[in-house]
Amino acid sequence: MDSIPLPAIEFKHITKYFTGSERQRAVLNGITAKVSPGKITTLVGPSGSGKSTLLSLCNLLLSPDEGEISVFGKPVSEWEIPELRRKVALVFQDAPMLQGTVLYNLQTAERLHGTVLHDPSGLLERVGLTRDLLDQKAQDLSGGQRQRLALARTLANRPDILLLDEITSALDPASVKEVEDLLLQMNKEEGTTMIWITHHMEQARRVGNETWLMIDGKLVEQADTETFFHAPQHSETRRFIAGEWV
């Protein structure tokens, strides 16, 4: 009998409150879901629906107020934080660069985790940057180049799970396609699990194996991407896909 693979990430009844000017409100409200290992899960939803907050809980940048998150079957609270963050890497749009050269930025994982970066040029080339950039100041790179460097810096850690928060939203269409291809290749060749937040429905259709819709801190729909776009269960999903959600 085939054994069921352990979820890469499991959310169990997750609730997170933030205190606004008037009152405390639930930004995440009872989220229960499993992220399939080796798959790309695309997370979509209106602005402010809680997508980034959900990702920030996975490597303990934030903690839930209620519920539990497990990574490969172990609650995040039981992980050593450096080990958790090596395995579960979060890449933001406009990730800040460290002052110094491109090489110095690539060596971040060496300094943090004591790992050795054997092939910085190869790592750059993997994200479509040329090795002659190694000695340039990271801050002088273009927006697209910085986003690729942020990805390369993260890949130096060889994470098992990549959490990608709108990483292509500032890129030109050709660069978007290159970054998508790179991530699809990593997913295929190395089995890297990914959760990808995007506001672009075409990108969600192209990239994800599964698509989740969040609205007002709730997970409204979770389905394989084909079903999500062609036969969603919920009227909110149909309205969201049609661009009617305000």
Ligand SMILES: Nc1ncnc2c1ncn2[C@@H]1O[C@H](COP(=O)(O)OP(=O)(O)OP(=O)(O)O)[C@@H](O)[C@H]1O
């Ligand atoms: N540190 C914080 N303190 C208080 N409120 C916060 C904090 N971080 C986020 N929020 C609020 O939580 C809600 C969800 O924010 P979050 O960034 O997770 O949404 P999102 O779906 O990722 O939005 P977007 O698509 O615009 O990036 C928002 O209303 C936001 O203002």
